[in-house]
Amino acid sequence: MASRREVAELAGVSEATVSRVLNGVGPIREETRRRVLEASERLGYVPSALARSFARSKSGNLGVVLPYVPKAHLFSAYFFSEMLSGIGSKARDNGLDLLVMFQTAGEVMNYTDLFRRQKIDACIILGARHDQDELAAMQQLDREGHPFCVMNQHFASESFMEVDADHVEGSKLAIRHLTDQGYRKIAFLNGPDSYSNSQDRLEGVRLGLHEAGMELDPGLLLEGNYSRRSGIEAAASIANRLYEIDAVFAANDRMAIGVMHGLRERGVRTQDFPAFVGYDDSDAGEMAVPALSSVRVPFFEMGELAVSKLMQGTNGIADARGQKGYHSTVTFDSLRTLLPTELIIRASSNRRIEE
Amino acid sequence: MASRREVAELAGVSEATVSRVLNGVGPIREETRRRVLEASERLGYVPSALARSFARSKSGNLGVVLPYVPKAHLFSAYFFSEMLSGIGSKARDNGLDLLVMFQTAGEVMNYTDLFRRQKIDACIILGARHDQDELAAMQQLDREGHPFCVMNQHFASESFMEVDADHVEGSKLAIRHLTDQGYRKIAFLNGPDSYSNSQDRLEGVRLGLHEAGMELDPGLLLEGNYSRRSGIEAAASIANRLYEIDAVFAANDRMAIGVMHGLRERGVRTQDFPAFVGYDDSDAGEMAVPALSSVRVPFFEMGELAVSKLMQGTNGIADARGQKGYHSTVTFDSLRTLLPTELIIRASSNRRIEE
DNA sequence: TTGTAGGCGTTATCAC
């Protein structure tokens, strides 16, 4: 492995000049530049990212915190693989590497230490907990001015950088779709109220019903925990009340599919199913029988957006990259950005498609 | 942010001693040790991982290369989220951080540069391509002695470190299960032959049939590309031949589910379905109707295993961690390790469960 | 058991 010194010698310049050429900084005579590049190429010189990071006190890494999932499937893999892809894609554009970390069962991750240890320059939190410790950890991050972005979750009364999808609107779309087709007795299987996510959906359902001149019937409001199993459990109560329920809107696809399974287990035939609309538009929804209508969430784009937001702003990391210049085309005025959702209609809720 | 120097002053020792205490190296008087720890604690000192890495010329990062997936869903998200979790879990145990990288569409990733730039100390490749360039890149890694491990893929005639599941055995199990129940006309929907994975499955199918005194009927051998769509396409041919096909074994769940969908689209009723066995035991399989029997692959454990293998051996990275001592309990004698698979039986292939 | 000092490979700040 050739060293920078050898390159300098071969090119007949100083080591400093080699650096300048390779980093594209400062004025360089074209002839010099060419010679350095040539020598560098010939010797197969590769600058050490480690030394560079050290000298610049910037790791060049973007931390990504993932929820604790292993073997639990609490969150759908789809959800996080899409987000991660979006993040990775944009990170690459900005010359950042991804440092992925998993939350562990009991303990809160010490976010600030990650910054202090200089392992990361910025951080995206996908799986924030809903407890006090977690909040405190994030508040500390904020206080110390470390750039971070929370995804898919809203902390009211905090001014964190956040990226989310518009779940109020998404839920409204789902309800509107159902009422448009004449469904009136719509059960809503929501997730735990502790998630801002769930609260948004509930609000959307309210608005959607209101549009159609209806009110939310508390008796038709069920709560699961976003798992398929909780959908199956909800099916127990739904199966007995099919005379007063003609549609089910679930806060995610897994629960919707769980309800379908639960109903089948209890002998309800497919043709007697209520209409179904799920949420997330996951792979599983598409594969369900009947194919599940669902609110599509732009996970990939949300990932991209989070990185873009991090790259700018007061405490952004815009100068993270060394080489080519980075130019952001969009600016985000507010701390919280919501991306639009979209309703995908399939057989499960479409009277014309249903057989 | 307190510096090491301040800690040294407060504790009344030299900076070197602070380092020694914090890294747990060299003989230290208990009294000194206590004072340093106390001072460090009081000042909230956090050593820079960057500087440490630089001094040791070890990044402390484990690179993980993921296949190009974004928006394509070519590989199931389940597959890679499980592996990644396993890798992450074991990496954490060894004090390594995960540097995740996505393959891009056209270009081969320059693996060696990652090492030369000192971004990573070792590397796990999940989504190796099957072309010449990719192979060359890995050969170069090998030649330069960089520790890496290929997952879920076998390169014959190369001596790479590899972790895989025993797909020959897994496929044999699937076929045996079907023949045990009296199925004789078994169609096998395999993935592209270019994957060692597919080849293994084919071999397993051969062996399984042979056990039952049968031969592989080339007419019952179909090829898809592991996507649901290719399963749907295969269904076209299967639907017309249900008189001579009483069971379908697919090389992954997605294709199996695709076939189910394709059959339904063509008006085949569920009760007229052939028996189905899929592969991977993904979430989707469990959610299918009828629930899909499948060969379970221990993705999580494979991820863990890959890290363990990298941590030892001639070109291992056993000394990657600084603090607490690492002890490997198991040793792996061969470069290639196969983990056992397991057949999960559900309604799709079980005559007693089928309604 | 502890202190001293050289070195790790870049970046960045001065001079020239």
Added chain:
DNA sequence: GTGATAACGCCTACAA
């Protein structure tokens, strides 16, 4: 435009 040279913060012989 280009060449010296001092940081950067930590590790680790080597000395004491």
